Amino acid sequence: MSLLEFARGPAIHWSLIILVAGTIWRLLGVLVLTRGADLSRPRDAFGNFKGYRTVFSRAWPSGEFTTATRYQTGMAYLFHLATLIVVVGIVPHIEFITGLTGASWPGLPNAAGVAFGIIALASLLALILRRIAKPAVYCSNWGDYFAWFVMAAPLVTGMMAFAHLGPRYETMLAIHLLSVALLFAWFPFGKLMHSFWFIFSRAQSGVAYAHKGVRI
Amino acid sequence: MSTTATTAPIFPSFEQVVQGFAGQIGQLREMAPKPTLSDAVRVRRAIDTLIAETNADEAVWLESCIRCGQCTTACHYFQATGETKYAPMRKMNLYRKVYQREIGPFRWWYQLVTREVKLKDLEELQELVYDSCSECGRCTMVCPMGIDTASLVHHQRSALVAAELVPPELAALRMEQKHAGTVFGASADSLRKMVDTIREKAGVIIPLDKERAEIMVLSSAVDLVGNGNGLLATARVMNHLGVDWTVCSDGFESANFGLLSGDMSLWKKQVDPIVAAAQRIGAKMLVIAECGHAYPALRWNPMLKSGELPFEMMYMSEYLGRQAKAGRLQLTPLKGKITYHDPCKTGRRGGAFEEPRAVLKAMDADFVEMPANKEYNWCCGGGAGIFLLERATRLREESFKIKMEQVNITGAETVVVSCASCRLNFEAGRVKNHWDRKVESLVELVAEHLIEDPRAVPINPAQGVRA
Numbered sequence: 177m178s179l180l181e182f183a184r185g186p187a188i189h190w191s192l193i194i195l196v197a198g199t200i201w202r203l204l205g206v207l208v209l210t211r212g213a214d215l216s217r218p219r220d221a222f223g224n225f226k227g228y229r230t231v232f233s234r235a236w237p238s239g240e241f242t243t244a245t246r247y248q249t250g251m252a253y254l255f256h257l258a259t260l261i262v263v264v265g266i267v268p269h270i271e272f273i274t275g276l277t278g279a280s281w282p283g284l285p286n287a288a289g290v291a292f293g294i295i296a297l298a299s300l301l302a303l304i305l306r307r308i309a310k311p312a313v314y315c316s317n318w319g320d321y322f323a324w325f326v327m328a329a330p331l332v333t334g335m336m337a338f339a340h341l342g343p344r345y346e347t348m349l350a351i352h353l354l355s356v357a358l359l360f361a362w363f364p365f366g367k368l369m370h371s372f373w374f375i376f377s378r379a380q381s382g383v384a385y386a387h388k389g390v391r392i
Numbered sequence: 393m394s395t396t397a398t399t400a401p402i403f404p405s406f407e408q409v410v411q412g413f414a415g416q417i418g419q420l421r422e423m424a425p426k427p428t429l430s431d432a433v434r435v436r437r438a439i440d441t442l443i444a445e446t447n448a449d450e451a452v453w454l455e456s457c458i459r460c461g462q463c464t465t466a467c468h469y470f471q472a473t474g475e476t477k478y479a480p481m482r483k484m485n486l487y488r489k490v491y492q493r494e495i496g497p498f499r500w501w502y503q504l505v506t507r508e509v510k511l512k513d514l515e516e517l518q519e520l521v522y523d524s525c526s527e528c529g530r531c532t533m534v535c536p537m538g539i540d541t542a543s544l545v546h547h548q549r550s551a552l553v554a555a556e557l558v559p560p561e562l563a564a565l566r567m568e569q570k571h572a573g574t575v576f577g578a579s580a581d582s583l584r585k586m587v588d589t590i591r592e593k594a595g596v597i598i599p600l601d602k603e604r605a606e607i608m609v610l611s612s613a614v615d616l617v618g619n620g621n622g623l624l625a626t627a628r629v630m631n632h633l634g635v636d637w638t639v640c641s642d643g644f645e646s647a648n649f650g651l652l653s654g655d656m657s658l659w660k661k662q663v664d665p666i667v668a669a670a671q672r673i674g675a676k677m678l679v680i681a682e683c684g685h686a687y688p689a690l691r692w693n694p695m696l697k698s699g700e701l702p703f704e705m706m707y708m709s710e711y712l713g714r715q716a717k718a719g720r721l722q723l724t725p726l727k728g729k730i731t732y733h734d735p736c737k738t739g740r741r742g743g744a745f746e747e748p749r750a751v752l753k754a755m756d757a758d759f760v761e762m763p764a765n766k767e768y769n770w771c772c773g774g775g776a777g778i779f780l781l782e783r784a785t786r787l788r789e790e791s792f793k794i795k796m797e798q799v800n801i802t803g804a805e806t807v808v809v810s811c812a813s814c815r816l817n818f819e820a821g822r823v824k825n826h827w828d829r830k831v832e833s834l835v836e837l838v839a840e841h842l843i844e845d846p847r848a849v850p851i852n853p854a855q856g857v858r859a
Contacts, residue, residue, distance in 0.1 A: 201497055202455075202497045202498070204497070205496065205497020205498075206448060206451045206452055206455060206496075206497065207448055207452075208448075209446070209447055209448040209451050209495070210447050210448065211447055211448050211449065212445075212447040212449055212450075212694070213694070214692075214694040215693075215694055215695060215696060215697045215698070215699075216691065216692050216693055216694055216696060216697075216698045216699075217698040217699035219743055230538055234535075234536060234537075234538050237462070237534060237536075238533065238534075238768070240533070240534075240764055240768040241462070241465060241466065241533070241534045244462075244465035244534075245462050245465060245534065248460055248461070248462060249536075252460075252536075307461075310461065311476065312464075312474065312475070312476035312479070313461040313464045313476070313479065314459055314460075314461040315459055315461070315476060315479050315481055315482055316459055317459070320458075320459050365498070367457075367458045367459070369455065370456060370458045370537065373452060373455050373456040373537065374456065374536070374537050374538075376452045376456075377452050377453055377455075377456040377537040377538050377539055378537065378538035379538075380449045380452060380453070380538070380540070381453075381532055381538040381539065381540045382538065384449075384540060384543075385529075385532075385740075385741075387692075388692055388741065388742055388743040389743030390740060390741070390742075390743045390767060391767065392532060392533055392538065392767065
């Protein structure tokens with residue numbers, strides 16, 4: 177079995193199994209815990225329901241914090257959107273997803289794919305540089321840097337494979353696929369899980385404050 | 393006509409009250425109980441407390457932090473010092489470790505790769521969850537995950553109660569309230585004496601221990617051992633409104649050192665006699681004195697099924713605001729520009745925003761909001777018991793500078809607060825910084841601006857009804 181065959185086969189498949197099983201395990205492990213009851217009378221009878229708005233409203237910082245958070249927020253949005261476009265928009269990825277699921281859609285022109293890849297990588301770099309430059313603010317641990325690494329690696333190796341840089345194409349493609357496998361396999365264990373937690377976390381706080389008539 | 397001009401001072405000024413408290417706080421440190429349990433037992437009790445208090449909400453919040461650092465922009469202690477240890481996200485690190493090792497879905501892994509929690513870790517936690525977090529909740533307003541760090545800090549205070557690691561001032565007051573039922577020695581006798589003093593010197597009647605009353609009003613230790621003006625003003629306002637009210641000597645204390653220290657059982661124990669007294673007298677309304685944390689202690693007490701109680705609970709500023717909105721408070725105009733400080737416990741974590749503003753509007757005040765107000769208000773730095781902690785003096789004083797700047801930007805000559813703790817901190821900060829602003833309590837301001845309508849039928853305060 178060649179490196180590429182290993183990467184395309186067992187590596188990706190097992191990492192996907194770990195991704196799905198690990199994510200379900202971690203979500204269930206938390207969500208099956210009991211919910212603490214607030215027995216106090218809510219400010220208004222249907223007020224608590226309004227708290228769910230926070231899931232959406234917190235997608236952008238309030239005006240009070242716009243100045244302080246604009247770099248972080250701007251770069252984070254650039255990164256998330258550009259990465260999403262690259263993941264689902266370029267032809268090799270669509271072919272890979274088609275192979276797994278059968279679903280298919282038109283891909284982006286190569287130049288656009290490269291542009292979004294560069295935006296994703298540049299914003300990711302901008303985020304890590306700020307994290308390094310302001311240690312007092314970010315209080316980083318190794319998990320933060322590792323999450324950055326497993327996110328940056330597929331972007332870098334994918335761009336290199338696309339541009340035929342580095343080792344020969346098959347080897348570079350295998351490295352790219354292995355880096356994706358690493359991302360999948362790590363996903364359930366570190367902070368990348370925030371892609372699920374944010375919904376629950378925002379909703380809980382929104383409801384807790386709405387109970388008192390406060391919109392957060 | 394305002395009552396201000398005709399009333400000679402009976403009680404000390406609030407500046408003198410602050411000085412008096414400083415001396416009493418010094419004595420607290422000597423009275424603090426010493427730990428009695430072994431280190432291992434203290435650690436185990438702290439861990440068990442966190443396990444018992446961790447539900448899905450806490451677990452989700454602990455799982456959600458991505459260390460994006462945005463909470464640091466909202467925290468007054470971090471902004472005032474720039475010291476990384478005060479970053480809000482760090483205040484949940486130890487809790488997360490316990491959660492990961494004991495409860496989390498990968499606990500078997502974390503037990504292998506992380507070391508056990510030691511007493512030293514808990515000792516270091518003390519500064520983070522008592523001295524440098526007033527549980528104001530401002531960090532929740534900016535967190536992209538919406539994590540309620542204040543709640544997590546409060547659970548850790550509970551853990552430190554179990555580990556006998558409450559800071560000495562809070563520990564002393566917790567023990568006093570637990571065993572003697574008083575705060576700063578403010579007993580039922582102190583209340584009776586204060587009621588007598590107010591009647592004799594100010595001619596204002598406080599209907600004490602009426603068998604039945606529509607409204608039960610709470611007082612607080614700050615009123616009884618220092619600022620008699622607080623209770624006097626409350627009585628003037630209630631009598632002016634002509635309502636059927638009383639103060640109960642077996643349930644009058646707003647201050648709750650169970651809530652402040654993190655002792656959940658004391659929190660409940662303190663609330664029970666107040667609820668019992670209100671039910672006994674057939675109260676329809678419980679008015680909580682201007683004591684910020686008493687609002688969550690009673691109105692937002694998660695252990696109390698308040699929807700099933702036969703009475704409503706309102707904070708003083710809420711009650712006054714409702715009266716003002718209903719046109720029952722006729723007040724003389726307030727001179728000069730003023731601003732209002734939302735106490736964290738009644739504002740962002742309580743929801744009483746509009747009512748105090750309605751009172752100021754009723755005084756036709758030249759009111760201007762601070763740049764960050766209501767949900768976004770900056771804490772004064774002294775909340776959640778921090779005003780009492782000598783060790784937190786620097787943090788308190790530095791963070792108060794943010795508050796001063798906020799007030800200065802408004803150009804207001806007077807800042808109105810509706811919380812004894814905030815007021816103590818504001819007054820201490822005002823004196824320390826030679827700040828040329830006035831700090832006023834909402835209820836005292838209202839009492840000073842009551843219009844005594846000469847055409848009104850005289851009120852019999854002892855009966856609380858129009859004669």
